[in-house]
Amino acid sequence: MPKQKIRNMDAFSAVCGVSRPTLSKFFNDPDSVKRSTRAKIEQALAKYDYRPNIYAVNQNRQITRNIGIMVPNLADPFFSEIGREVELACHDAGYSPIVLSSHGRPALEARNLNLLRSLKPAGVLLAPFGRISDVNMVEKFAKDIPVVFFDANIDGIGEAFVGTDNDQSMDLMVEYLCRSGQPPCLFEMKSPLNPNANKRRHAYLESMQRHGFPAHIHQASGEGWDFEAIGSAEGGRMLSENAFPTNTVLCSNDRLAIGMLSAAYSLGLRVGHGSNCKLRIAGHDDHPYSRFTCPSLTTIAQDYKEIATRAAQTLFAMIESPESGAERGKTLLDGKLIMRNSA
Known part of the structure; x- marks a missing residue:
């Protein structure tokens, strides 16, 4: 029965x-x-x-066990991976994670913040767009609800941030490229959506100056989250025009680099560090697909699991010990150079 x-x-x-x-x-x-x-x-x-209904039970508590997790685009494998690690950290600590994606749209980020507020979360782990976010809304949200920013932050907002040290990681890559061949040009988006792109540009400029080489920045036109398509179209155009004064191109993220690898192949340019290669290409992030490109992509690995764990533990401490400031502030983790065949 x-x-x-x-x-x-x-x-x-x-x-x-x-x-x-x-x-x-x-x-x-x-x-x-x-x-x-x-x-x-x-x-x-x-x-x-x-x-x-666990969420309904939580709504009736003064302090819920719900944790909001918001990323700018869950379709991006980088954010899928880091979002997965954050979600698992919440499960392991006995919290109920609510994962939301803004799908590359700042207006949806604002809408998701309002949705999270209505769910009365104990806290939120937020990877924001940055300069194109509704900064006033994010600031008010972070004052009302415990928030830990991860991957990217907004200067002056919030009590805690966990991410990769772009100064360290870009300098590590620039140093390697300079000592192993011609110094790198930087290939980036003209209007980047993620604040890390701006930080990486500044880090590139400072590193090139320290190493005594002129900096060359080349910006791709185009908007949105289709980085591979933009990298292929704009990178291919620049390669065809011989726009790069050296044979080494450092892309501000791996997805742009993957697009440029495609463009180089279409133009018959051999990529790598052998004597018969015409071009070296490197990226940043250790995108899940970067090891499977042809040639495999030299890049900087971010420690997804450590970023997720540190961000989650910081948020749990803010929730469970609100008077303690020991776990707050900015936590920057070193990137790791991954040397593969493209550079």
Whole structure:
């Protein structure tokens, strides 16, 4: 015989003879109620078809166990990977993660912030667009709800940020490219969506100056999140026009570099560091596909798992010990040089 369906906690309370507050305690932590009460609830669960709506239960608490996780574009494998790690960290700590993507649209980022506010999250892990975000809205949100920024931040907003040290990582790549061949030109978006692009440009300029070489910045026209297509079209155009004064191109992210690799192949330009190669191409981020390009892409690896773990632990500390500021501030992690065949 099918079990009788119970639709809400009030009805389940009536059939099992346990108060609603005690049921809420049980569903949050079974060991928090007496053994005899726990047995009574478990017997009722075996008899009736009922599962609580965890989000609804959370809404009735003064402090919920919901954690919002928002990224600019979940279709981007970089954000899929780092979002997955953050989500797992929340699960492991007993929180209920709510993952949202802004799909490359700043207006949707603002809408998602309003949605998260209505869900009364205990805290939010946020990778913002940056300069094209609704800065006033993000600032107000971060004042009202514990927020840890990860991957990218907005200067002057929020108490905590965890990400890669772009100064260190870009200098590491520039140093390698300079000592292993001709100094690099920088290939970037003219109007980048992510604030890391601007930080990497500044880091490139400073590193080239330290190494005693002139900087050459080449900016790709185009907007949106189709970095491979932009890298292929604009990179191919610049290669055809011999726009790069050296044979080494450092792309501000791996997706642009993947597009440029495609353009080089179409133009019959051999990429790599051998004597028969005409061009070297490098990127940044260690995109999940970068090891499978042809040739495989030299890049900077960001420690996705460590960024996720540090960001999540910082947020949990802010939620559980709001008076302590020990875990707050800016945490910058070193990037790792990954030498492959493209440079």
